[in-house]
Structure formats: C-alpha cells, structure tokens
Amino acid sequence: MAHICKICGEVEKNDLWGDELKNSLEKEQLCFICNHWKRQHELDKERGEHNWAVVNGNHYVLLPHKDSGFRGFDGHMVSVKFYDGTVKKCDNLWHQGEINHPYWRKLMPDNAEIDWNP
C-alpha cells in the first residue's frame, strides 16, 4: 500500500520493492530516496571523519586505494579539501547522489570541495 513520506511528502507507492524494504519504508513512513539518505547518514558515523564528503549537496565516500577490481570514478585521482583544512587524495571515490531535500541537506551540510584534477 502506498504511503506519504514524512520527510519530503512524496508518495511512496511501494510497488517496486521486496517485502523487507517495503515493510521498513512503511514502518518508518519514508520514501525510497529519504531512506537512502537516512542510511547514508547512519553509515557516515561508521565511516568516520574525512572518509565521506558533501560537495555542493552531493554525497561522496572516500574508499582506500586498491590494486584490482572496481574503483570509484574509474580510479581517477582527486583531492578532497575539507573545510577543517584536512586534504585527502583519493583514487577510489564513490558518488551516492545529490541530496534531495533540505531536511537531509541540513543533517549533511557541505563540508568539502573536490579538486578533480590535482
């Protein structure tokens, strides 16, 4: 059954998801997108400081270098400059999307800039 997201007011139709996700969205009264940001916000605490960044409302995760397998942005090296002065080079950066709503923007405000060609 459809419900209204308590954060953004969008109708969550619940017709695309498996039972587990559907039940969780209904219970929390969230849409799929807001649930995504709730999860990212929780994960950021586990990831720890300087292992994630919000740049112009876009959320990124900085994963460690690895020699094989998939790397974020195809292994392109970037330099992440956090507002607290910390600079981290990263060749395994992942983008989780643009934060959709002021509620989440406020919880996850911009905290860095990215130099895409350091």
Ligand SMILES: [Zn+2]
């Ligand atoms: Zn929502």
